[in-house]
Amino acid sequence: MFARLKKILTEADINTVADIEAALSEYDLAALETSLATAQQRRSDLLLTGNDAEILAAEDEATRARLALDRAHAAVAELNRRLEEARAEERKAAISAEYAATSTKVEVAVERINSEYPALAAKILELCILADAADDATTSWSKRCFAGEAEGLPIVDTVTERLELHNRWMVNGLTFSNATRLLPVGKFEGHSIDFESIALYHARHG
Structure with missing residues (x-):
């Protein structure tokens, strides 16, 4: 012992x-x-x-x-x-x-985001631009249909409708592009960021 x-x-x-x-x-x-x-x-x-x-x-x-x-x-x-x-x-x-x-x-996450996110976000932004162009085309086509100039062809669904996003959220004017938020990181400038910035908050509230 x-x-x-x-x-x-x-x-x-x-x-x-x-x-x-x-x-x-x-x-x-x-x-x-x-x-x-x-x-x-x-x-x-x-x-x-x-x-x-x-x-x-x-x-x-x-x-x-x-x-x-x-x-x-x-x-x-x-x-x-x-x-x-x-x-x-x-x-x-x-x-x-x-x-x-x-x-x-944190270091691993920041390093990967800095190195990978800008390129990935740019690809997603390309899809947003593509979706906007497609939706613009469906708008023009719908006007033609309503004007009786479609030769009997049907209305074409929007990207939002084809993806069935409109069946999931009650948001007026919802599109693939305006529902997508991409934060600015590195050389990527961001997309559809409508959050109030800290600078704007302090300017408003002191």
Whole structure:
């Protein structure tokens, strides 16, 4: 028991929470207190019935029991102190690891967005322009149909109708293009951004 305490106190590589808790579990203070009480009672009994050798032996046993208990109390106190330090270090290490992991995730996301988003957004903007041109064509064709100039051909659905977007949201004038928001990043200037800017907010509200 005490050999392990010496090892705990001198070898830094086993000063983890788990190691210290394992060492603490080896100390049974109640059992040591019982041993001391038993030894002291035996000495008291022998004062009336035993000879000098028996009394001295009992006294020696009581001394050893008291020393074992005192050392155990000292060991438990020291181990508890070490345990609090180890827990604080592990909490600090866990927080540092979380901070590092969070920073890494942000760096990876920002790097990929900066490197990949502008080209991808430009492709989506091409689709928005294509959709607008198609919708303009359907508007012209619808006018021709209403004017009776379509030679009996039917009205052509808009891009929004073909994609069935109008069946999902109650928005007047919804088109693929005006429903798409593309944030400005890098050299891409953005598309349909109608959020209030910070500069405009401060200009309005001070």
